[in-house]
Amino acid sequence: MTRRDIPLGFRADGTELRIPPVGSNLLIAGTSGSGKSSLAHGLLERLSDCGYQVCIIDPEGDYASVDQVIVFGNPQRGPSIEEVLTALDSPTAQVAVNLVGLPLKDRPAFFSDLLPRIQERQAQIGRPHRILIDEAHHLMPKQWEPASELTGRMTGMIFVTVHPEEVSSGVLRSVDAAVAMGEDPARTLGAYAERVGLSLPAGSWTLDQGEAVVWPVRTGGMPEQFGIAPSRGERRRHLRKYAEGELPQDRSFYFRGPREELNLRAQNLMLFCQLADGIDDATWLYHLQRHDYSNWIEGSIKDSDLAGIVRDVESLPSLSARESRLRIAQAIEARYTLPASGAQS
Structure with missing residues (x-):
């Protein structure tokens, strides 16, 4: 059923472009300042508005402004795994895990301990419905290996990155749809395609601010240009x-x-x-x-x-x-x- 799908943006003819609220994995990639955060913020807000639970892994503290989100961790103190899991017990809690308070060298290890615990809960009770991982090239780099068999079966993920070519190929192979933003979306999608051994359909796209290209990889669809649906924060x-x-x-x-x-x-x-x-x-x-x-x-x-x-x-x-x-x-x-x-x- 598609009636619960979440708007991602709008096609040139004005029709909505939507994605499933659960299950599928989405990659959002593009150059700095291209609008990745605006797209991700808006998507998270609409998921929350529709009653879906999200958990955000936020290495740089960029998601504190998402409406209704509870933030664990701040520049003075890192988060703890137990407080995050306790918060996720409430089906209405939208949770952001801010890693800024952790030393840079400790963040990958904390993430590797946290992700399986969240996924275990997701497998048992179906929540959180979506897990967003920002700066995925740092937390899941080329050499990254799943901590468990469960971690390798990722579902309901949103990966955000400037460098898709630096992300683990296992992670990229789990992607159902890839979104490219910025000055050269063909190059961004090409870097992703090369990492996973796919052939990018021929195309050339020139994007204005607030536009992106989505490639529905899993269904074999063609890349399509669209205008992103902005977040409430962006509208403000x-x-x-x-x-x-x-x-x-x-x-x-x-x-x-x-x-x-x-x-x-x-x-x-x-x-x-x-x-x-x-x-x-x-x-x-x-x-x-x-x-x-x-x-x-x-x-x-x-x-x-x-x-x-x-x-x-x-x-x-x-x-x-x-x-x-x-x-x-x-x-x-x-x-x-x-x-x-x-x-x-």
Whole structure:
């Protein structure tokens, strides 16, 4: 049954790309800064939202911001295996094992002791449903060997790495689907394929930020480009950027007025509301009647829902300048939690 599958992202035609919530193993690989963490965070959040338990092995403390996760270990103190296992007793607990407090040389040994204990529990009661291992090339390098027969039968795993070619071939052979991100996804998938003796289907992909290529290896499918479904944390960062950050000049809004006597730049939504409150009615109505506000929000803020609300306001000629200002400011504030503006004046 596929109705419980978890969204991974969206194809070019807008349809969802999904993966099974349990069982299959996923590799997420790509260059630094390519969006691996955003993809992994979003996937973990959606698993948790659907009632699945996750356990994250986090060598660098990158997953503390995942919603609802309980973190064991911090920079001053390493985690203990018993506290992790005790937390996993609760079916609603989402657990991150932060290894930053352990000396670098001790992390592989701790991981080799911890993983079989988690997998033993997984085999007995089916939880945790997913185990994510970040920096897999460090914890499961080329020479890595399973500590037990159970460890060799990995299931429900998510491996995240910058260097798939440095990961144990036994680990890579367990992968059901491989995701590549960054500047050269063909090279990343090729490195994975070479390690496991597969032939990568011919293809060339140029990815923008927030895009990836997935290769469904186990089913023999073709690699497919898609847009990743971002995490809530990523969406919150975008909200802050548009609310309070600084858009480039070519994406800012400019209040110019009917005779272009003004040149007031709004590089974010907060400044837009402040400037809107201070300009004269003629300037405000000039841009309103031209649908400049909704076009800017659609094209530069990339928020089609808010643009639709603003477009409706622009399409009501009976509204006064004061009332249209107020409605648009309230719509922006409701979506971006801005401080209350003085748009009621």
